[in-house]
Structure formats: structure tokens, C-alpha cells
Amino acid sequence: MPLHPEIAKVLASLPAPAGGPLDPAVMRAAEEAQVAPAEERLRLHAVENLTASTAVGDVPVRIYTPRDSAAYGLLLYFHGGAFFLGSLDTHDHVARSLAKATGLKVISVGYRLAPEAAYPAGLQDCYEVVRWAAENGESLKWDGGTLAIAGDSSGGTFVAAVAARAHDEGFDRISHQVLFYPSLDLDFDVDRYPSLRENAEGYGLETAGLKPFNAFYLDSGADPADPLVSPIKREDLSGLPRALIITAEYDPLRDEGERYGERLREAGVEATVSRYAGANHGFVANFSWIPEFHLAFDETADFLSREP
Template identity: 40%
Template sequence: MKLDPDAQAAADLLARLLPRPLHQLGVAGAREWTRRHLSRNPPPPVHEVTDHLVPGADPGVEIPVRVYRPGPGSGLPVLLYLHGGGWTLGGVDRVDPLCRTLANRTGCLVASVEYRLAPEHKFPAPLQDCHAALAWVTAHAARLGADPARTAIGGDSAGANLATAVCLLARDRGEPLPVFQLLVYPAMEYAEPRPSWIEYADGPLLTVGDVLWFWDLYLRDEADRANPLAVPATAPSLRGLPPAFVVTAECDPIRDDGEHFARRLRDDGVEAAVKRYPGVFHGFFPQVGVYARTAEAIDDAARHLVRAFAAVRAGT
């Protein structure tokens, strides 16, 4: 495995701080380890950050949504961002530097969703929360200073899974769809033994054992493995979904999962660009200021988002 120097330094540190895989720590242990050890560089400044409580699909459920504004004005495009963490770890604080950076790079509002986590809240609860957050952003666009016609959705890992699942749900219900999907090393299929699954089975950071553990914490039963809203790669057709930019990491067990999904999108007539970032492993995208590849990937994602928003404004 050939990692970039900064990624190799991070992998060496992880080997000391995480001597056994996440799944062997248990849910509470993995959450505590993540809280204590994953890097927290000072967040970049952004014009304004506001916290909101959004009504969920279930009675009494309120979903925290943090909105990042890059500057004054109204009619701004929006990115609904869904954090990763295997549907089990993380939250809006973990992706705070990333969301600030994306807002500044794109000139769009970024709405980051604190969806409920598994295993306390299994599928479909996290999906329902993300779908409700998208509906809230669209309905409250004027209050937020947003343009509801220029709303994109994205996320990393489990968050990318949820982003596409929201699009599938909206498509099948005949609801308005986001104009774009940002899918960062997306978790789209359950345990397909593709080459990266075998070559990078032991990480760094994410192992095959971790992937299976996270899936089994999220899904209610074996039948959910065939539900496209839980495992999007099982969808008979992806036709009609928004165009996408798919980010993958070279040294990631689910790299080929994401790249195969991009091919599925293209085969079904959906515009989908994909880029593999060499020398890095799963989890690199939110690590602002840690890896050189992170800055590169964020810049690439920002260009795709700006282009997608401009195309809507131009009516193309």
C-alpha cells in the first residue's frame, strides 16, 4: 500500500491509537474513540452559523440542522450535507470544518443534518430524518435566504448512502429532486467482494469487519439488504436520479463499491463523474487541513456543485 506522506503519518498514528478495529470496541467504545481521537483542526471562519430544530416524520421527533451561510444576501443555492460514520458514529460537529469550507468554496448555504443514529434508531429512521430535513430546507427557503430550485444533496460514506436513498425516495414519490448529488466514498452495496474489498480488508481506519458491523447495526434484518432505500445498489433502476460526482479513496475497502455505483448511474442515463484520489484512505474528505488530497477533493467537489447550480440558473 503506497500512501501519501501525510496519509502515511496519519495511518501510523492510527496504528498506535487504534490497536484493534472499531467493531471490536463496541458502539460506546467506538463513539468515544471517535470523539477523542479523530483530528479537530480549528474551523475556518464563515459568515454565519445558525442552529435549527426541524420536525421529523415521527411525532415528537426534532432533527437538529446546522446552517452555514458564506455571506449576506438571498437566493443562495443550498447543499444538504449528511455526515458519515456508519450510520452509528459522528454528527454535525465532526463535519463542521468541512461544511464551513464547502460553504466558502461554493458560495452556497450548507445545511448539515444531525440525523438519528443506529443501532438505537435503525433503518429507516436516519433516512426519514434526512428526507424531512430536505423538505424543511425547501419549504423554508425564503426564511433561510435560499433558492429552493438550486438544492443539492451530499454526504460521505453512510451519509452518501442516505443522500442517494433520499433521492430514490423522492423520485418514487414524485417529489421534487435535488439538482445534484455529491457522493463521497459511498456505501452503496452490502459486502460485494470486489478487489478493493480484498486488498484493503484491514484498513487503515476502516476494515471489512467494520463495514459489515456498521451495516448490521443499521439494517433491521436480512430483508433490508434487498431494499433499495437501505442498500441503493439493489435498486432495479437508477434512472431519473440527479447527476452526481463520486469521490473514492484509493486505499479503501469500499472504493470499488462507489466506482461500480457510478457506472450503474451512467448505465441508467444519469450523468456521473467519478474521481479516485490516490494515496489516501477512507475518511480523508472531512479532514480539512490534514491531507493535501482533502483540499484537492473539496476543490473538485466545489467546482461540480457550482457548475450544477449554474446550469439550473441558466435553465439547462
């Protein structure tokens, strides 16, 4: 199907990108200016800002409690933003929607960003907060069951990398991984996946923009050949947590996400790949107000509630 008309309308209204080098400070300020006022946000039982004390230092987290209960499953959420954008505030609405739909207590991770924090700072923060959550289950009222991780775009990169590192280190508590239109191959050779050419221009995220947007991360020491940077390059995917991978029809990154799902299944991992027709990269964060795209939260809830 064609690009959803509401998405097309928004994209047509956007100004042409400014020329010259990307300025993280300016771009972050522009993102923060779009954050909805507190009174307009989805209401939950409780939302609390805390600091997770981890092996790599203190990491800010925001905890979303959907309802009053004696115990909860936990969902750790890593926001997107090409490793240099995004924050607890810019993706607050995503975390709230995940909590509302799943009924899980959501812990959104305010990990360190490039270029100020060199690789692997952000990845370490995400991994260590997952360990922190498991170690502090009593205070978090964790029910000892679901300990899921989810992320969008570059947050999806961190999901795959955290799941792999946890497996390698013998930390087997992660029950599920959810990747929304993930970036899994930071090589960016345009001939690696057909979607890099098919969706190269006109859909928001453009293939030509992948290198400059990810340059802050790669220039900070992240090697695209490293499977913790490009998780699709990991040779052995067996033993990883079951996965839900949600992709967008009009996304340059579509095919690498779908190929990753195929490789997980080939390795014996339960993996569901779900492509959203008419959607573009970022639709969960940017266009979930469109009913057919809000279904991504319901699909996530269904996946997380399924028995093994």
C-alpha cells in the first residue's frame, strides 16, 4: 500500500533540512521543544524518576507503573535517536503507551549519548540497568517472571546487543526482546539490503542520512564490524530470548530487521517479524496516534503475555 496519507501530509509540511554539519545541541533542543506538557500525557497509576546505581555509575531512569498491584512484570525500554538524540522526555509517550498496553512496569533508561560519551557508554548503561532491575526486584515489586527489553531504532540496536551480552555472560533472566524498526547493521553499504535503495528518499529517514546521523556514535569508537555495534553480524544467535521485530514498509532499515528475524529463527529462537504497511521509520514514536499504527503496542502486549 502507499505511504499512509497522514504521514505523507506531515512529511510534506516539514522544512527542507538545513545544510552543513549536524549540531547535536540544536537538534536536541528542537526535540525537547516538541515534548507534550505533563497535563496532556497519558495518565498512569504512577510515574517516578529514580537513579539506578550500577557498576558503570548512576543512570537516570523513569519508572511507569500502569496500575496498583502487589507485583509486576518488568519491561526495560531504550529510546531511539541515532545514539545522540532522544531522552526520557522525548520518548515519554512511548514508555507510557507500553505500560498502558502491556500492564508491565516500564523502566525507561536515560543512557549516556554520543558524542559526549564515547562507545560503549550508552550500551553499558542499558545493560547495567537491566542487571540493576533484576537485582532490585523486591523494591521494584518484580514478580520474578517477565523481564523484557524493548527499544526503537538505535534503541533496538541496544536491545539486540544487550540480549547478546547477557547471554554471553550467563545472565539468563531476560525473557523477551522487542525491536521496533531496529538499526542492526551499521555498515550502511547501500547494496546490502534492497530497502536501502527502495526507500532511499522521501520517507523521513533517508539512506543518505544514515552515515552522518550515526557518525557521532561511530566516530566515538563504535566499530560497525563488532557484533555489539551491528548485532546482525553475530555469528551464533542461538540461545537468545524470543523476539518480536516490528518493521515499517517504507523504512531503509526494513530489510535488516526482517533478515535478523529470519536468522534468529534459523538459530532456533522464537521470532515474530511484523511489517506495518504504509508506515515509515519512527512510526511508533511519531505516528502512534494513527489507530492502525497504535496497534503496535497491542501486538507488543500480546507477544509479552504469551506463554513460552
